[in-house]
Amino acid sequence: MLGYFNPASWQFGILLGVVCVSLSSGVLSPLVVSNRMSFFSEAVAHSTLAGVALGLIMGFDPLLTMIGVGVIVALLIAALRQRSPLALDTLLGVAMAGALAVGVILFQWKVRNYADMDAYLFGRITFLTRDDVIILALVGAAAIAVLAMMWNRLALLSVSRPLAQSRGLNVGRYDLLLIVLLAVVVCVTVRVVGLLLVNALLVIPAAASKNLARSYRSMVWGSLAVAVVSGLAGLFVGDYLKLPVGPAIVVAAVILFAASQIIGLRRGRVMAEN
Amino acid sequence: MSDAVLKLDNVSVEIGGRRLVENVSFNVARGELVALIGPNGSGKTTLLRAILGEYRYSGRIDVAMRVGYVPQRLAYDRTLPMTVLEFMALTTQRLPLAFGVTRRARARGLELLARVGARKLAHSALGGLSGGELQRVLLASSLERDPELLLLDEPAAGVDIEGEKTFLDLIKTEVKDRGCAVVLVSHDLSVVSDITDRVLCLNRTLMCEGKAEDLLTAETIARVFGGGHAVYDHHRAGPHGKHDHDHGGHRH
Numbered sequence: 001m002l003g004y005f006n007p008a009s010w011q012f013g014i015l016l017g018v019v020c021v022s023l024s025s026g027v028l029s030p031l032v033v034s035n036r037m038s039f040f041s042e043a044v045a046h047s048t049l050a051g052v053a054l055g056l057i058m059g060f061d062p063l064l065t066m067i068g069v070g071v072i073v074a075l076l077i078a079a080l081r082q083r084s085p086l087a088l089d090t091l092l093g094v095a096m097a098g099a100l101a102v103g104v105i106l107f108q109w110k111v112r113n114y115a116d117m118d119a120y121l122f123g124r125i126t127f128l129t130r131d132d133v134i135i136l137a138l139v140g141a142a143a144i145a146v147l148a149m150m151w152n153r154l155a156l157l158s159v160s161r162p163l164a165q166s167r168g169l170n171v172g173r174y175d176l177l178l179i180v181l182l183a184v185v186v187c188v189t190v191r192v193v194g195l196l197l198v199n200a201l202l203v204i205p206a207a208a209s210k211n212l213a214r215s216y217r218s219m220v221w222g223s224l225a226v227a228v229v230s231g232l233a234g235l236f237v238g239d240y241l242k243l244p245v246g247p248a249i250v251v252a253a254v255i256l257f258a259a260s261q262i263i264g265l266r267r268g269r270v271m272a273e274n
Numbered sequence: 275m276s277d278a279v280l281k282l283d284n285v286s287v288e289i290g291g292r293r294l295v296e297n298v299s300f301n302v303a304r305g306e307l308v309a310l311i312g313p314n315g316s317g318k319t320t321l322l323r324a325i326l327g328e329y330r331y332s333g334r335i336d337v338a339m340r341v342g343y344v345p346q347r348l349a350y351d352r353t354l355p356m357t358v359l360e361f362m363a364l365t366t367q368r369l370p371l372a373f374g375v376t377r378r379a380r381a382r383g384l385e386l387l388a389r390v391g392a393r394k395l396a397h398s399a400l401g402g403l404s405g406g407e408l409q410r411v412l413l414a415s416s417l418e419r420d421p422e423l424l425l426l427d428e429p430a431a432g433v434d435i436e437g438e439k440t441f442l443d444l445i446k447t448e449v450k451d452r453g454c455a456v457v458l459v460s461h462d463l464s465v466v467s468d469i470t471d472r473v474l475c476l477n478r479t480l481m482c483e484g485k486a487e488d489l490l491t492a493e494t495i496a497r498v499f500g501g502g503h504a505v506y507d508h509h510r511a512g513p514h515g516k517h518d519h520d521h522g523g524h525r526h
Binding site: 158159 | 328343357361364367368370371374412415425
Protein backbone atom coordinates (compact mmCIF):
# COMPACT_ATOMS: atom_id res chain seq x y z
CA MET A 1 0.00 0.00 0.00
CA LEU A 2 2.82 2.41 0.89
CA GLY A 3 4.22 1.94 -2.61
CA TYR A 4 1.45 4.17 -3.94
CA PHE A 5 3.04 7.15 -2.18
CA ASN A 6 6.61 6.44 -3.34
CA PRO A 7 7.24 8.45 -6.55
CA ALA A 8 9.87 5.92 -7.64
CA SER A 9 7.50 2.94 -7.56
CA TRP A 10 5.27 1.74 -10.44
CA GLN A 11 2.29 1.94 -8.09
CA PHE A 12 2.69 5.72 -7.86
CA GLY A 13 1.91 5.92 -11.59
CA ILE A 14 -1.29 3.96 -11.00
CA LEU A 15 -2.30 6.34 -8.21
CA LEU A 16 -1.69 9.31 -10.52
CA GLY A 17 -3.70 7.60 -13.28
CA VAL A 18 -6.67 7.04 -10.97
CA VAL A 19 -6.53 10.64 -9.69
CA CYS A 20 -6.44 12.01 -13.27
CA VAL A 21 -9.39 9.84 -14.35
CA SER A 22 -11.35 10.81 -11.22
CA LEU A 23 -10.76 14.53 -11.74
CA SER A 24 -11.71 14.56 -15.43
CA SER A 25 -14.80 12.37 -14.98
CA GLY A 26 -15.83 14.24 -11.81
CA VAL A 27 -15.71 17.59 -13.62
CA LEU A 28 -17.45 16.32 -16.76
CA SER A 29 -20.14 14.38 -14.88
CA PRO A 30 -22.45 17.36 -14.03
CA LEU A 31 -22.59 18.31 -17.71
CA VAL A 32 -23.22 14.69 -18.79
CA VAL A 33 -26.09 14.39 -16.31
CA SER A 34 -27.67 17.81 -16.89
CA ASN A 35 -27.39 17.47 -20.70
CA ARG A 36 -28.81 13.93 -20.49
CA MET A 37 -25.80 12.49 -22.32
CA SER A 38 -25.27 9.30 -20.29
CA PHE A 39 -26.49 6.99 -23.05
CA PHE A 40 -24.25 8.91 -25.39
CA SER A 41 -21.09 8.22 -23.41
CA GLU A 42 -22.15 4.58 -23.11
CA ALA A 43 -22.37 4.29 -26.91
CA VAL A 44 -18.95 5.88 -27.35
CA ALA A 45 -17.50 3.51 -24.73
CA HIS A 46 -18.90 0.49 -26.58
CA SER A 47 -17.29 1.68 -29.81
CA THR A 48 -13.81 1.80 -28.26
CA LEU A 49 -13.30 -1.98 -28.60
CA ALA A 50 -13.55 -1.69 -32.38
CA GLY A 51 -11.06 1.21 -32.19
CA VAL A 52 -8.58 -0.86 -30.19
CA ALA A 53 -8.91 -3.85 -32.54
CA LEU A 54 -8.36 -1.58 -35.57
CA GLY A 55 -5.23 -0.14 -33.96
CA LEU A 56 -3.82 -3.59 -33.22
CA ILE A 57 -4.62 -4.84 -36.73
CA MET A 58 -3.15 -1.80 -38.51
CA GLY A 59 -0.14 -1.50 -36.19
CA PHE A 60 -1.07 1.94 -34.80
CA ASP A 61 -1.19 2.95 -31.15
CA PRO A 62 -4.60 1.55 -30.02
CA LEU A 63 -5.26 4.71 -27.96
CA LEU A 64 -5.18 6.87 -31.09
CA THR A 65 -7.48 4.60 -33.12
CA MET A 66 -9.75 4.24 -30.09
CA ILE A 67 -10.11 8.04 -29.81
CA GLY A 68 -10.56 8.31 -33.59
CA VAL A 69 -13.34 5.69 -33.69
CA GLY A 70 -14.94 7.10 -30.52
CA VAL A 71 -15.09 10.64 -31.95
CA ILE A 72 -16.42 9.38 -35.33
CA VAL A 73 -19.17 7.33 -33.63
CA ALA A 74 -20.07 10.31 -31.41
CA LEU A 75 -20.31 12.65 -34.41
CA LEU A 76 -22.35 10.09 -36.38
CA ILE A 77 -24.85 9.81 -33.54
CA ALA A 78 -25.02 13.60 -33.24
CA ALA A 79 -25.66 13.94 -36.99
CA LEU A 80 -28.34 11.22 -36.91
CA ARG A 81 -29.99 12.89 -33.92
CA GLN A 82 -30.45 16.03 -36.05
CA ARG A 83 -31.83 14.23 -39.08
CA SER A 84 -33.49 10.98 -38.05
CA PRO A 85 -37.13 10.91 -36.97
CA LEU A 86 -36.25 8.12 -34.49
CA ALA A 87 -35.85 8.81 -30.77
CA LEU A 88 -32.29 9.32 -29.48
CA ASP A 89 -32.37 6.26 -27.20
CA THR A 90 -33.33 4.08 -30.19
CA LEU A 91 -30.39 5.40 -32.23
CA LEU A 92 -28.03 4.91 -29.30
CA GLY A 93 -29.30 1.35 -28.77
CA VAL A 94 -28.41 0.53 -32.37
CA ALA A 95 -25.01 2.26 -32.12
CA MET A 96 -24.07 0.56 -28.82
CA ALA A 97 -24.90 -2.97 -29.90
CA GLY A 98 -23.47 -2.50 -33.39
CA ALA A 99 -20.17 -0.99 -32.25
CA LEU A 100 -19.58 -3.66 -29.58
CA ALA A 101 -20.42 -6.48 -32.00
CA VAL A 102 -18.00 -5.12 -34.62
CA GLY A 103 -15.30 -4.82 -31.93
CA VAL A 104 -15.73 -8.43 -30.76
CA ILE A 105 -15.72 -9.73 -34.36
CA LEU A 106 -12.52 -7.80 -35.19
CA PHE A 107 -10.83 -9.20 -32.06
CA GLN A 108 -11.86 -12.79 -32.85
CA TRP A 109 -11.03 -12.51 -36.53
CA LYS A 110 -7.68 -10.74 -36.57
CA VAL A 111 -6.33 -10.05 -33.10
CA ARG A 112 -7.05 -13.31 -31.23
CA ASN A 113 -5.61 -11.87 -28.02
CA TYR A 114 -8.42 -12.37 -25.54
CA ALA A 115 -6.41 -11.08 -22.57
CA ASP A 116 -6.31 -7.70 -24.32
CA MET A 117 -10.04 -7.82 -25.01
CA ASP A 118 -10.76 -8.67 -21.38
CA ALA A 119 -8.60 -5.74 -20.23
CA TYR A 120 -10.57 -3.33 -22.42
CA LEU A 121 -13.94 -4.75 -21.38
CA PHE A 122 -13.37 -4.61 -17.61
CA GLY A 123 -10.23 -2.48 -17.28
CA ARG A 124 -6.86 -3.60 -15.99
CA ILE A 125 -5.15 -0.82 -14.18
CA THR A 126 -1.91 -2.74 -13.67
CA PHE A 127 -1.41 -2.56 -17.47
CA LEU A 128 -1.07 1.24 -17.25
CA THR A 129 2.28 2.37 -18.60
CA ARG A 130 4.12 5.61 -17.87
CA ASP A 131 2.99 6.93 -21.27
CA ASP A 132 -0.64 6.05 -20.44
CA VAL A 133 -0.42 8.06 -17.21
CA ILE A 134 1.05 11.06 -19.09
CA ILE A 135 -1.80 10.87 -21.63
CA LEU A 136 -4.37 10.61 -18.83
CA ALA A 137 -2.86 13.68 -17.14
CA LEU A 138 -2.75 15.70 -20.38
CA VAL A 139 -6.31 14.79 -21.38
CA GLY A 140 -7.57 15.49 -17.85
CA ALA A 141 -5.85 18.90 -17.75
CA ALA A 142 -7.10 19.80 -21.25
CA ALA A 143 -10.66 18.72 -20.44
CA ILE A 144 -10.73 20.76 -17.22
CA ALA A 145 -9.22 23.83 -18.94
CA VAL A 146 -11.70 23.74 -21.84
CA LEU A 147 -14.65 23.14 -19.51
CA ALA A 148 -13.57 25.98 -17.23
CA MET A 149 -13.58 28.38 -20.18
CA MET A 150 -16.97 27.27 -21.53
CA TRP A 151 -18.68 26.10 -18.36
CA ASN A 152 -21.46 28.66 -18.00
CA ARG A 153 -22.41 28.45 -21.68
CA LEU A 154 -22.52 24.63 -21.57
CA ALA A 155 -24.61 24.82 -18.38
CA LEU A 156 -27.04 27.25 -20.07
CA LEU A 157 -27.31 24.79 -22.95
CA SER A 158 -28.41 22.12 -20.48
CA VAL A 159 -31.17 24.40 -19.12
CA SER A 160 -32.68 25.37 -22.49
CA ARG A 161 -31.33 25.23 -26.01
CA PRO A 162 -33.62 27.96 -27.46
CA LEU A 163 -32.75 30.18 -24.51
CA ALA A 164 -29.03 29.60 -25.18
CA GLN A 165 -29.61 30.37 -28.87
CA SER A 166 -31.35 33.64 -28.01
CA ARG A 167 -28.27 34.67 -26.01
CA GLY A 168 -26.15 34.42 -29.14
CA LEU A 169 -24.68 30.99 -28.42
CA ASN A 170 -23.81 28.83 -31.42
CA VAL A 171 -25.63 25.81 -30.00
CA GLY A 172 -24.34 23.39 -32.66
CA ARG A 173 -20.71 24.36 -31.99
CA TYR A 174 -21.02 23.92 -28.23
CA ASP A 175 -22.82 20.60 -28.73
CA LEU A 176 -19.94 19.44 -30.90
CA LEU A 177 -17.37 20.57 -28.35
CA LEU A 178 -19.06 18.67 -25.54
CA ILE A 179 -19.46 15.54 -27.68
CA VAL A 180 -15.78 15.49 -28.74
CA LEU A 181 -14.60 16.20 -25.20
CA LEU A 182 -16.80 13.45 -23.83
CA ALA A 183 -15.57 10.98 -26.47
CA VAL A 184 -11.90 11.71 -25.67
CA VAL A 185 -12.38 11.42 -21.89
CA VAL A 186 -14.34 8.16 -22.30
CA CYS A 187 -11.58 6.68 -24.48
CA VAL A 188 -8.75 7.39 -22.04
CA THR A 189 -10.83 6.35 -19.01
CA VAL A 190 -11.57 2.95 -20.58
CA ARG A 191 -7.99 1.90 -19.78
CA VAL A 192 -8.73 2.19 -16.06
CA VAL A 193 -12.26 0.88 -15.55
CA GLY A 194 -13.06 -0.84 -18.85
CA LEU A 195 -15.64 0.02 -21.48
CA LEU A 196 -18.49 -1.75 -19.70
CA LEU A 197 -18.05 0.33 -16.55
CA VAL A 198 -16.73 3.67 -17.79
CA ASN A 199 -20.16 5.24 -17.99
CA ALA A 200 -20.60 4.75 -14.25
CA LEU A 201 -17.76 7.21 -13.61
CA LEU A 202 -19.44 9.81 -15.81
CA VAL A 203 -22.90 9.46 -14.31
CA ILE A 204 -22.63 8.45 -10.64
CA PRO A 205 -20.54 11.39 -9.31
CA ALA A 206 -23.03 14.07 -10.40
CA ALA A 207 -26.05 11.84 -9.65
CA ALA A 208 -24.84 11.28 -6.07
CA SER A 209 -23.98 14.94 -5.60
CA LYS A 210 -27.33 16.05 -7.04
CA ASN A 211 -29.14 14.11 -4.33
CA LEU A 212 -27.67 16.39 -1.65
CA ALA A 213 -26.70 19.66 -3.36
CA ARG A 214 -28.79 22.79 -2.99
CA SER A 215 -26.92 24.82 -5.59
CA TYR A 216 -25.13 24.22 -8.87
CA ARG A 217 -21.82 25.15 -7.30
CA SER A 218 -22.17 22.53 -4.58
CA MET A 219 -23.22 19.93 -7.16
CA VAL A 220 -20.00 20.45 -9.14
CA TRP A 221 -17.72 20.24 -6.09
CA GLY A 222 -19.72 17.31 -4.72
CA SER A 223 -19.34 15.48 -8.03
CA LEU A 224 -15.59 16.02 -7.95
CA ALA A 225 -15.42 14.80 -4.34
CA VAL A 226 -17.46 11.64 -5.09
CA ALA A 227 -15.26 10.84 -8.12
CA VAL A 228 -11.97 11.29 -6.23
CA VAL A 229 -13.11 9.49 -3.05
CA SER A 230 -14.51 6.51 -4.98
CA GLY A 231 -11.40 6.41 -7.18
CA LEU A 232 -9.04 6.28 -4.21
CA ALA A 233 -11.27 3.96 -2.16
CA GLY A 234 -11.61 1.57 -5.10
CA LEU A 235 -7.85 1.58 -5.68
CA PHE A 236 -6.79 1.03 -2.04
CA VAL A 237 -9.60 -1.31 -0.95
CA GLY A 238 -9.42 -3.22 -4.23
CA ASP A 239 -5.67 -3.67 -3.83
CA TYR A 240 -6.00 -4.68 -0.15
CA LEU A 241 -8.76 -7.24 -0.83
CA LYS A 242 -7.14 -8.39 -4.12
CA LEU A 243 -10.16 -7.23 -6.15
CA PRO A 244 -10.08 -5.86 -9.70
CA VAL A 245 -9.58 -2.10 -9.27
CA GLY A 246 -11.95 -0.86 -12.01
CA PRO A 247 -15.05 -2.63 -10.67
CA ALA A 248 -13.97 -1.74 -7.08
CA ILE A 249 -13.97 1.98 -8.02
CA VAL A 250 -17.46 1.65 -9.50
CA VAL A 251 -18.76 -0.23 -6.42
CA ALA A 252 -17.34 2.52 -4.16
CA ALA A 253 -19.13 5.14 -6.29
CA VAL A 254 -22.39 3.15 -6.14
CA ILE A 255 -22.13 2.95 -2.33
CA LEU A 256 -21.69 6.74 -2.14
CA PHE A 257 -24.66 7.18 -4.49
CA ALA A 258 -26.83 4.87 -2.34
CA ALA A 259 -25.88 6.81 0.81
CA SER A 260 -26.69 10.13 -0.85
CA GLN A 261 -30.00 8.76 -2.09
CA ILE A 262 -31.01 7.65 1.42
CA ILE A 263 -29.96 10.96 3.00
CA GLY A 264 -31.66 12.90 0.19
CA LEU A 265 -34.93 10.97 0.58
CA ARG A 266 -34.90 11.38 4.38
CA ARG A 267 -34.20 15.09 4.04
CA GLY A 268 -37.00 15.43 1.48
CA ARG A 269 -39.41 13.65 3.83
CA VAL A 270 -38.47 15.92 6.76
CA MET A 271 -38.90 19.02 4.59
CA ALA A 272 -42.28 17.77 3.33
CA GLU A 273 -43.42 17.16 6.94
CA ASN A 274 -42.38 20.67 7.95
CA MET B 275 -33.20 48.18 -40.14
CA SER B 276 -34.34 51.88 -39.95
CA ASP B 277 -37.14 52.02 -37.36
CA ALA B 278 -37.98 48.32 -37.59
CA VAL B 279 -36.35 45.90 -35.15
CA LEU B 280 -37.69 42.85 -36.96
CA LYS B 281 -38.32 42.37 -40.69
CA LEU B 282 -39.57 39.12 -42.20
CA ASP B 283 -39.72 38.84 -45.96
CA ASN B 284 -41.38 35.78 -47.49
CA VAL B 285 -40.18 33.44 -44.73
CA SER B 286 -40.92 29.71 -44.96
CA VAL B 287 -39.79 26.97 -42.57
CA GLU B 288 -39.68 23.30 -43.48
CA ILE B 289 -38.91 20.61 -40.91
CA GLY B 290 -38.72 16.90 -41.69
CA GLY B 291 -40.24 17.46 -45.14
CA ARG B 292 -43.25 19.34 -43.69
CA ARG B 293 -43.74 23.01 -44.42
CA LEU B 294 -44.75 24.45 -41.05
CA VAL B 295 -44.57 28.13 -41.98
CA GLU B 296 -45.21 29.48 -45.47
CA ASN B 297 -44.40 32.84 -47.06
CA VAL B 298 -44.76 35.00 -43.97
CA SER B 299 -43.86 38.68 -44.20
CA PHE B 300 -44.24 41.39 -41.56
CA ASN B 301 -42.30 44.14 -39.77
CA VAL B 302 -42.18 45.09 -36.12
CA ALA B 303 -41.31 48.70 -35.27
CA ARG B 304 -39.27 49.87 -32.30
CA GLY B 305 -41.44 49.98 -29.16
CA GLU B 306 -44.35 48.16 -30.82
CA LEU B 307 -46.15 45.24 -29.14
CA VAL B 308 -47.36 42.67 -31.63
CA ALA B 309 -49.38 39.59 -30.74
CA LEU B 310 -48.90 36.54 -32.91
CA ILE B 311 -51.97 34.37 -32.52
CA GLY B 312 -53.11 31.09 -34.03
CA PRO B 313 -54.32 27.62 -33.04
CA ASN B 314 -52.01 24.90 -31.72
CA GLY B 315 -49.69 23.62 -34.46
CA SER B 316 -50.10 26.76 -36.57
CA GLY B 317 -46.34 27.41 -36.69
CA LYS B 318 -46.10 30.22 -34.09
CA THR B 319 -43.28 28.65 -32.05
CA THR B 320 -41.55 27.42 -35.22
CA LEU B 321 -41.53 30.96 -36.61
CA LEU B 322 -40.16 32.34 -33.33
CA ARG B 323 -37.37 29.77 -33.33
CA ALA B 324 -36.54 30.57 -36.94
CA ILE B 325 -36.21 34.23 -35.90
CA LEU B 326 -33.85 33.09 -33.12
CA GLY B 327 -31.80 31.20 -35.70
CA GLU B 328 -32.56 27.74 -34.38
CA TYR B 329 -34.40 26.53 -37.49
CA ARG B 330 -33.32 26.95 -41.08
CA TYR B 331 -35.64 29.01 -43.24
CA SER B 332 -36.01 30.36 -46.74
CA GLY B 333 -36.70 34.05 -47.31
CA ARG B 334 -35.11 36.83 -45.32
CA ILE B 335 -35.12 37.75 -41.63
CA ASP B 336 -33.52 40.96 -40.38
CA VAL B 337 -33.49 41.08 -36.61
CA ALA B 338 -32.12 43.56 -34.04
CA MET B 339 -28.77 42.88 -32.38
CA ARG B 340 -30.07 42.52 -28.83
CA VAL B 341 -32.91 40.04 -28.60
CA GLY B 342 -34.49 38.69 -25.43
CA TYR B 343 -36.48 35.48 -25.38
CA VAL B 344 -38.88 33.90 -22.93
CA PRO B 345 -39.62 30.27 -23.90
CA GLN B 346 -43.00 28.60 -23.51
CA ARG B 347 -41.56 26.23 -20.97
CA LEU B 348 -38.15 25.05 -19.89
CA ALA B 349 -37.79 21.40 -20.86
CA TYR B 350 -35.03 20.85 -18.35
CA ASP B 351 -34.29 18.54 -15.47
CA ARG B 352 -36.26 20.12 -12.61
CA THR B 353 -34.19 18.19 -10.07
CA LEU B 354 -31.07 20.08 -11.19
CA PRO B 355 -29.94 21.97 -8.09
CA MET B 356 -29.60 25.49 -9.49
CA THR B 357 -30.69 28.61 -7.63
CA VAL B 358 -32.43 31.45 -9.45
CA LEU B 359 -29.42 33.71 -8.90
CA GLU B 360 -27.08 31.07 -10.35
CA PHE B 361 -29.37 30.76 -13.37
CA MET B 362 -29.26 34.53 -13.87
CA ALA B 363 -25.45 34.47 -13.54
CA LEU B 364 -25.06 31.95 -16.37
CA THR B 365 -25.23 34.80 -18.86
CA THR B 366 -23.81 37.63 -16.79
CA GLN B 367 -20.46 36.28 -15.58
CA ARG B 368 -17.48 34.55 -17.17
CA LEU B 369 -16.19 32.93 -13.99
CA PRO B 370 -17.35 29.27 -14.02
CA LEU B 371 -20.42 28.86 -11.85
CA ALA B 372 -18.52 26.22 -9.86
CA PHE B 373 -16.69 29.11 -8.19
CA GLY B 374 -19.92 30.84 -7.18
CA VAL B 375 -21.76 33.97 -8.31
CA THR B 376 -19.57 37.07 -8.59
CA ARG B 377 -20.53 40.24 -6.70
CA ARG B 378 -21.28 42.04 -9.97
CA ALA B 379 -23.47 39.22 -11.35
CA ARG B 380 -25.30 39.04 -8.01
CA ALA B 381 -26.06 42.78 -8.07
CA ARG B 382 -27.24 42.64 -11.71
CA GLY B 383 -29.34 39.53 -11.06
CA LEU B 384 -31.03 41.06 -8.02
CA GLU B 385 -31.71 44.28 -9.94
CA LEU B 386 -33.39 42.42 -12.82
CA LEU B 387 -35.38 40.20 -10.45
CA ALA B 388 -36.56 43.29 -8.58
CA ARG B 389 -37.79 44.80 -11.85
CA VAL B 390 -40.21 41.91 -12.35
CA GLY B 391 -41.15 41.65 -8.66
CA ALA B 392 -39.23 38.41 -8.10
CA ARG B 393 -36.35 39.53 -5.87
CA LYS B 394 -37.48 37.24 -3.06
CA LEU B 395 -36.98 34.22 -5.36
CA ALA B 396 -33.22 34.85 -5.75
CA HIS B 397 -32.16 31.96 -3.53
CA SER B 398 -34.98 29.57 -4.45
CA ALA B 399 -34.31 26.43 -6.49
CA LEU B 400 -35.13 26.99 -10.17
CA GLY B 401 -36.83 23.59 -10.33
CA GLY B 402 -39.12 24.39 -7.39
CA LEU B 403 -40.72 27.51 -8.88
CA SER B 404 -44.38 27.62 -9.83
CA GLY B 405 -45.31 28.34 -13.46
CA GLY B 406 -45.92 32.03 -12.76
CA GLU B 407 -42.71 32.45 -10.75
CA LEU B 408 -40.64 30.75 -13.44
CA GLN B 409 -42.07 33.06 -16.11
CA ARG B 410 -41.06 36.11 -14.05
CA VAL B 411 -37.54 34.74 -13.63
CA LEU B 412 -37.28 34.01 -17.36
CA LEU B 413 -38.53 37.51 -18.11
CA ALA B 414 -35.92 39.00 -15.75
CA SER B 415 -33.22 36.90 -17.43
CA SER B 416 -34.37 37.97 -20.91
CA LEU B 417 -33.95 41.65 -19.94
CA GLU B 418 -30.29 41.13 -19.06
CA ARG B 419 -28.90 42.46 -22.35
CA ASP B 420 -31.32 45.41 -22.38
CA PRO B 421 -33.02 43.99 -25.50
CA GLU B 422 -34.37 45.99 -28.43
CA LEU B 423 -36.76 43.13 -29.21
CA LEU B 424 -38.33 40.67 -26.80
CA LEU B 425 -39.83 37.41 -28.09
CA LEU B 426 -42.35 35.80 -25.73
CA ASP B 427 -43.61 32.33 -26.57
CA GLU B 428 -46.93 31.82 -24.78
CA PRO B 429 -45.33 33.33 -21.68
CA ALA B 430 -48.31 32.64 -19.46
CA ALA B 431 -49.07 29.07 -20.57
CA GLY B 432 -49.93 27.04 -17.48
CA VAL B 433 -50.65 30.16 -15.41
CA ASP B 434 -54.20 31.06 -14.34
CA ILE B 435 -56.00 33.97 -15.98
CA GLU B 436 -55.25 36.41 -13.15
CA GLY B 437 -51.57 35.45 -13.18
CA GLU B 438 -51.51 35.83 -16.94
CA LYS B 439 -53.00 39.31 -16.73
CA THR B 440 -50.51 40.39 -14.05
CA PHE B 441 -47.66 39.06 -16.19
CA LEU B 442 -48.89 40.92 -19.27
CA ASP B 443 -49.21 44.15 -17.25
CA LEU B 444 -45.58 43.62 -16.29
CA ILE B 445 -44.63 43.26 -19.97
CA LYS B 446 -46.35 46.55 -20.67
CA THR B 447 -44.80 48.58 -17.84
CA GLU B 448 -41.33 47.04 -17.66
CA VAL B 449 -40.71 46.27 -21.32
CA LYS B 450 -42.90 48.07 -23.83
CA ASP B 451 -43.07 51.39 -22.00
CA ARG B 452 -39.25 51.41 -21.91
CA GLY B 453 -39.10 51.36 -25.70
CA CYS B 454 -38.49 47.64 -26.33
CA ALA B 455 -40.49 45.99 -29.12
CA VAL B 456 -42.34 42.81 -28.19
CA VAL B 457 -43.59 39.87 -30.21
CA LEU B 458 -45.98 37.94 -28.03
CA VAL B 459 -47.12 34.48 -29.13
CA SER B 460 -50.51 33.46 -27.81
CA HIS B 461 -53.42 31.25 -28.72
CA ASP B 462 -55.71 33.48 -26.69
CA LEU B 463 -56.51 36.79 -28.36
CA SER B 464 -58.92 38.04 -25.71
CA VAL B 465 -56.22 37.97 -23.01
CA VAL B 466 -53.58 39.87 -25.01
CA SER B 467 -56.00 42.27 -26.74
CA ASP B 468 -55.72 44.94 -24.02
CA ILE B 469 -51.99 45.52 -24.45
CA THR B 470 -51.24 44.83 -28.12
CA ASP B 471 -50.76 47.48 -30.78
CA ARG B 472 -51.29 45.00 -33.57
CA VAL B 473 -52.33 41.40 -34.03
CA LEU B 474 -50.98 38.93 -36.59
CA CYS B 475 -53.04 35.77 -37.17
CA LEU B 476 -50.94 32.79 -38.22
CA ASN B 477 -52.13 29.43 -39.41
CA ARG B 478 -49.09 28.21 -41.34
CA THR B 479 -49.38 31.38 -43.40
CA LEU B 480 -50.36 34.90 -42.33
CA MET B 481 -54.19 34.89 -42.33
CA CYS B 482 -54.93 38.42 -41.10
CA GLU B 483 -53.34 41.49 -39.54
CA GLY B 484 -54.80 44.49 -37.74
CA LYS B 485 -55.90 45.97 -34.42
CA ALA B 486 -57.22 43.56 -31.79
CA GLU B 487 -60.68 45.14 -31.61
CA ASP B 488 -61.11 44.78 -35.37
CA LEU B 489 -60.02 41.16 -35.41
CA LEU B 490 -61.87 39.93 -32.33
CA THR B 491 -64.89 38.90 -34.36
CA ALA B 492 -66.52 35.52 -34.80
CA GLU B 493 -65.79 35.63 -38.52
CA THR B 494 -62.03 36.18 -38.10
CA ILE B 495 -61.78 33.63 -35.30
CA ALA B 496 -63.50 31.01 -37.46
CA ARG B 497 -61.18 31.81 -40.37
CA VAL B 498 -57.99 31.51 -38.31
CA PHE B 499 -58.90 28.81 -35.81
CA GLY B 500 -61.42 26.86 -37.88
CA GLY B 501 -65.06 26.12 -37.03
CA GLY B 502 -66.36 25.24 -33.54
CA HIS B 503 -64.63 28.13 -31.77
CA ALA B 504 -66.31 31.19 -30.30
CA VAL B 505 -65.24 34.51 -28.85
CA TYR B 506 -65.06 34.41 -25.06
CA ASP B 507 -64.33 37.48 -22.97
CA HIS B 508 -62.26 36.66 -19.88
CA HIS B 509 -63.08 40.04 -18.36
CA ARG B 510 -66.62 38.81 -17.81
CA ALA B 511 -65.43 35.54 -16.29
CA GLY B 512 -66.13 34.84 -12.64
CA PRO B 513 -63.88 35.68 -9.67
CA HIS B 514 -60.17 34.74 -10.01
CA GLY B 515 -60.62 34.16 -13.70
CA LYS B 516 -62.73 31.02 -13.29
CA HIS B 517 -64.60 30.10 -16.46
CA ASP B 518 -68.27 29.73 -16.91
CA HIS B 519 -68.51 27.14 -19.66
CA ASP B 520 -72.30 27.18 -19.89
CA HIS B 521 -72.14 29.21 -23.08
CA GLY B 522 -70.49 26.27 -24.78
CA GLY B 523 -67.73 28.31 -26.45
CA HIS B 524 -63.98 27.67 -26.35
CA ARG B 525 -61.24 30.04 -25.17
CA HIS B 526 -60.17 32.12 -28.12
